[in-house]
Amino acid sequence: MSLQFLKNGQIYDSGECVPGLNLLAHAQLIELDIGSQCGGHGKCGKDRVILASSDQKKVNPPTQIELHQLSAAELMQGYRLACQCFPNTSDLRISAQIPPKE
Numbered sequence: 001m002s003l004q005f006l007k008n009g010q011i012y013d014s015g016e017c018v019p020g021l022n023l024l025a026h027a028q029l030i031e032l033d034i035g036s037q038c039g040g041h042g043k044c045g046k047d048r049v050i051l052a053s054s055d056q057k058k059v060n061p062p063t064q065i066e067l068h069q070l071s072a073a074e075l076m077q078g079y080r081l082a083c084q085c086f087p088n089t090s091d092l093r094i095s096a097q098i099p100p101k102e
């Protein structure tokens with residue numbers, strides 16, 4: 001299975017889904033820039049992705065860092081920080097939409 005990213009209407013497939021790798025690392029495997037400015041340390045908040053509700057249960061719940069960086073409305077809409085979000089197992093297909101940057 002694999003992790004797919006949707007950016008500007010285009011699909012980018014990481015080719016794999018690895019539980020020990022966060023979503024940012026999956027994007028980096030295919031050299032897809034999703035906006036990280038802090039290198040995955042949970043400080044910039046620029047690596048936002050949106051998971052469909054069906055995909056939200058395939059990953060870990062939001063971390064303390066995400067609860068601090070994301071608003072309640074964003075969390076309700078499925079926003080996550082890619083560097084804080086890990087697939088639960090390797091047999092998943094997860095789609096993460098990369099919102100346009102302001």
Ligand code: FES
Nearest residue numbers: 040042044045083
């Ligand atoms: S990469 Fe900066 S918060 Fe995730």
